[in-house]
Amino acid sequence: QVQLVESGGGSVQTGGSLRLACEVSGYTPSTHCFAWFRQAPGKEREHVADIDNDGITYYSNSVRGRFTISKDNDENTVYLQMNSLRPEDTGMYYCAAEYEFGACSRNPDGLDYWGKGTQVTVS
Numbered sequence: 446q447v448q449l450v451e452s453g454g455g456s457v458q459t460g461g462s463l464r465l466a467c468e469v470s471g472y473t474p475s476t477h478c479f480a481w482f483r484q485a486p487g488k489e490r491e492h493v494a495d496i497d498n499d500g501i502t503y504y505s506n507s508v509r510g511r512f513t514i515s516k517d518n519d520e521n522t523v524y525l526q527m528n529s530l531r532p533e534d535t536g537m538y539y540c541a542a543e544y545e546f547g548a549c550s551r552n553p554d555g556l557d558y559w560g561k562g563t564q565v566t567v568s
Contacts, residue, residue, distance in 0.1 A: 447558040449469055457567055457568075461530050469540075
């Protein structure tokens with residue numbers, strides 16, 4: 446059973462940076478892709494970024510150029526470096542995993558495992 450635990454959220458001013466971490470356990474590194482989603486109050490959960498087994502990354506248009514997703518297989522951790530933060534980046538950020546050798550689904554219904562989330566507030 447894959448388990449995901451997010452950390453690193455907090456409150457930051459516009460233009461600031463945060464690095465989120467997702468500690469992963471119970472998985473085989475070569476068989477899962479990983480993604481970050483976010484959900485603002487009253488809005489649907491939306492895809493932010495994902496990374497596949499080969500390290501290929503994909504970003505939503507709203508964060509491309511500001512956010513960077515990466516993974517450390519030795520540390521079993523997936524990161525989301527967020528720079529130039531804006532108020533519209535505010536929300537609960539979730540780490541997710543999918544049993545998939547290629548890219549993760551960008552539809553939240555396609556992901557197999559979820560963390561409980563970490564709150565990011567930009568003011």
